[in-house]
Amino acid sequence: MRAITITKPGDVDVLTLGELPDPVPGDGEVLVEVAAAGVNNADLQQRQGNYPPPPGASDVLGLEVSGTVRALGVGVTEWAVGDRVCALLSGGGYASLAVVPQAQLLPVPDDLDLVSAAGLPEAACTVYSNIGMLAGLRP
Numbered sequence: 600m601r602a603i604t605i606t607k608p609g610d611v612d613v614l615t616l617g618e619l620p621d622p623v624p625g626d627g628e629v630l631v632e633v634a635a636a637g638v639n640n641a642d643l644q645q646r647q648g649n650y651p652p653p654p655g656a657s658d659v660l661g662l663e664v665s666g667t668v669r670a671l672g673v674g675v676t677e678w679a680v681g682d683r684v685c686a687l688l689s690g691g692g693y694a695s696l697a698v699v700p701q702a703q704l705l706p707v708p709d710d711l712d713l714v715s716a717a718g719l720p721e722a723a724c725t726v727y728s729n730i731g732m733l734a735g736l737r738p
Contacts, residue, residue: 602659602694608648619659622691622698624672629699631684635717636692637663645690652690661692664699665707665716675701683707687720 600621605613624630641662644650652658665685668678678684678701685707686699705723707716730736 600694600696603661604659605646608646610647613646619694621696622657622694624670624675624698626673627675627701628672629668629675629678629684629701629704630670630672631664631666631686631697631699631704632669633664633692633695633697634666634713635664636661637718637721639663639721641721642693656689657691657698659691659694661688661690661694661697663687663717663720664692664697665713665719666697667713669696672701677701678704683709683713683716685713685716685720687724 600619602617602619603614604617607613622630639662641650642660645652645660663686668680668682668684671678671680684704686704688697688699688703691697705720707713
């Protein structure tokens with residue numbers, strides 16, 4: 600697969616387009632053929648070396664993506680090959696393929712293009728976290 604990688608923290612000049620082995624979805628994971636990746640502050644901070652990825656996360660940058668389900672890992676029941684999805688993930692989004700836990704996927708409505716959908720996960724999860732979880736807003 601094609602992926603944007605970095606060999607050291609820094610400015611945009613550390614980003615390199617290269618080839619990596621295709622990831623394989625594990626139990627409960629989905630392989631997404633990436634149509635677009637969002638770029639958010641956490642991505643910039645990781646590139647600069649100020650926000651390390653969590654243990655076990657992909658070395659490839661990219662925390663939000665949109666695309667099409669290409670393959671299912673064992674035990675995946677909520678998604679099917681061909682589904683249009685977007686996701687907030689722990690890494691690996693700046694690539695042509697990304698592995699995502701099935702619980703972190705969101706469906707992309709038919710009337711929304713995949714490029715626009717790539718910017719939804721971080722914004723939606725931030726709003727839900729702040730208003731729903733922290734502030735406890737209810738209907």
